[in-house]
Amino acid sequence: MIEEIRIEDLGVIGRAHVPLAPGLTAITGETGAGKTMVLTGLALLLGRRADAATVRTGARQATAEGCFVVDPGSRALDRARDAGAEVDDDGTLLAVRTVAAQGRSRAFLGGRSVPQAVLAEVAEELVTVHGQADQMRLRSPRRQREALDAFAGTAHLDRLTAYRRAWTERQELQAELDDLVEHAQERDREAELLRIGLAEVERVDPQPDEDLALAAESERLGHAEDLRTAASSAYLALSGDGDAAPRGPGAGAVPEVDRARRVLEQASVHDEELGRLATRVAEVGYLLDDVASDLAGYVDTVQADPARLDAVQHRRAELTSLARAHGGTVAAALAWAREAGLRLLELDGSGDRTASVRARIAEADTVLGGLAGEISQARADAARRLAAAVTGELEGLAMAGSSLEVRLVPLDPAGPWGAEEVEMHLVAHAGAPARPLGQGASGGELSRVMLAIEVALATSEDSGAARPPTFVFDEVDAGVGGRAAVEVGRRLAELARQAQVVVVTHLAQVAAFADRQLVVTKSSGADGDVVTVSDVREVTGDERVAELARMLSGQEDSAAALEHAAELLERSTVGR
Structure with missing residues (x-):
């Protein structure tokens, strides 16, 4: 106040x-x-x-x-x-x-x-x-409707609230259906492209990190002779066998380190420190011997294989083409395939969604129709009572012969506030036409x-x-x-x-x-x-x-x- x-x-x-x-x-x-x-x-x-x-x-x-x-x-x-x-x-x-x-x-x-x-x-x-x-505020149609609804009572207002909630939900369903129908062709085109893309991924069947492994293998096969020569030379330098040894046959790193170990061990009886050094030299000898053995094994595995190299390069070309279309790497292509599969499931289910939304709209229309009928009935009753009450008041306000008419104008389809608009008309005196407030x-x-x-x-x-x-x-x-x-x-x-x-x-x-x-x-x-x-x-x-x-x-x-x-x-x- x-x-x-x-x-x-x-x-x-x-x-x-x-x-x-x-x-x-x-x-x-x-x-x-x-x-x-x-x-x-x-x-x-x-x-x-x-x-x-x-x-x-x-x-x-x-x-x-x-x-x-x-x-x-x-x-x-x-x-x-x-x-x-x-x-x-x-x-x-x-x-x-x-x-x-x-x-x-x-x-x-x-x-x-x-x-x-x-x-x-x-x-x-x-x-x-x-x-x-x-x-006055009641001159507007909205205020007139609000006045009649208020006069109709609290139960009517509760029913109107339920109608408003149902109408809003129905509008949301209709918007969803309109979107489904309007973009149906777009979704079909999207689904077809996803199927083509997924089919290509399935055909190529890339494995995680396969592109990285093939790149390394291609590099190795492409330089097989160089790798074999390097490994052989290193092996001979360590083992002392053959002409590759630095000081001739028998003068490789492994024999020389072994000779140094024996000399130190013989002299270590006179000094413990020299014994500890002999032990460390022995460890070096063991390590060199292991490396020489691994080099010998590596030389046996490295062989020129033109057929395998061609297969690797062909496979890499497939993976590169696939990766270029889906993010640049095999990992990106696999991630796209996972997301595309989920999206395709969603798109394929849009037909079911459309049917489901149509069914829900039908249910909402049934609910709205029932509520709208009850609202219209309550408004019709309230309109008669309000018109009579106001007309009675007007007689005592020096407006004898005046009367108020409350009219319900049907709406088709029903609107957000029911199936009718409310119009208040005044008969200013006996014999006068009814006119809007x-x-x-x-x-x-x-x-x-x-x-x-x-x-x-x-x-x-x-x-x-x-x-x-x-x-x-x-x-x-x-x-x-x-x-x-x-x-x-x-x-x-x-x-x-x-x-x-x-x-x-x-x-x-x-x-x-x-x-x-x-x-x-x-x-x-x-x-x-x-x-x-x-x-x-x-x-x-x-x-x-x-x-x-x-x-x-x-x-x-x-x-x-x-x-x-x-x-x-x-x-x-x-x-x-």
Whole structure:
């Protein structure tokens, strides 16, 4: 709800403080005192368009500041925090709007500068303004549908939630099916290419690291004679056999090391250190002997084999061609084959997926059809009841002969909110054609229609309406008087049992029903300008009776008017 509003240099208002509270608050005052500017200040806080012409003459800027109390967990609170606003522990949220005389405006929410649109988003959850310029939120088809669904009750809203969930799932299934059908040929082409690629991999049948092993074998076979010569020469150099020995036959490394070992062992009896060296020389001899033996074996294995070399080179060419197509190596080709096999299984199963999705869509359509039928039936019943309730309210609001029609327009196919659209039409008077809300009715009439709808929603036993915590009415009493004015006040008081209600009125019959009454007064400044005095004043007791008398007769000191005002205030007890 709104806790207070402060306004500076806006229109005829120099400075004003408007304290508000739960229940019904009436704002009254003489014409030109600044009642409308109070609503203009509120409109700025609600993110409405700023107009530099509203800045008070001679002032640098106009300022509107509002203090809102926001319920924990509300969407308004979440949106404010998303925008970086700071909210007190008790849920108090401060909003500020400034309008420069040059036309530039700035908005602040919870101490943080925010775009004007953010104020509008938060305000939509907090305040509903009914006035000549606003034409009320229920004018839009979406709001009309929401109002009817709320009037239909909580069970209907639960059913609508289930329908929405089923409809969303059905849309997702349809999108999946559309994708399957649209890209069927692409998947067929992809599958065929994968089969060709996998067939080639299967034909070549590469083994892990086969390309590396074949490369080494090709190198060895290609230089077999050089390798054999090198190994033979090394063997002869070590063993000392043949002409390759460095110092002739018998002078190889192995015999020489063996001779050195024997010399050292003979002399080691005289020195242990020399014995240890003899042991190390013996180890060298054993190692050389092993290497010589391995070289002899290697010479026997290395043979020129042109047929094998040709086979290896052919195999390498196959592997190279395969690897070039799938990543450059045999390992990459094997990895591609694994992934391609999985993808092919998925593609081959797309036909089964299509059938499965079609079956699930059929099931979803059955569920949606059942829910849509139940929703349509509940809406039809609620439409009759809401139309009757609002029509009954209109009779007491000086609109005898007027009636509300709530029509259900079928949709084919059903939409995200059911199988019909909701349209509210007003018959302005007996014999008049039914026209959509907002067309063919004056602002005052439209405000009273919306008041009747709000009262019907507020007083319905099973209403699931998610109403904002504050309603503001301007010109709701335009064109009415007498008993009709009393009924307007009575219905505002009934609505105030459910929410905070603020009404700007010039009728004492309406103001008398308020829990509190604020009076906007005016006085002439030294320069002749008309400004409000420093604050909006709450009137109670005799002062309130005098204000009601002024509203009744224009004379707050008339004995007859004072008596009438006191009687009116005493009898207006509903909702206070």
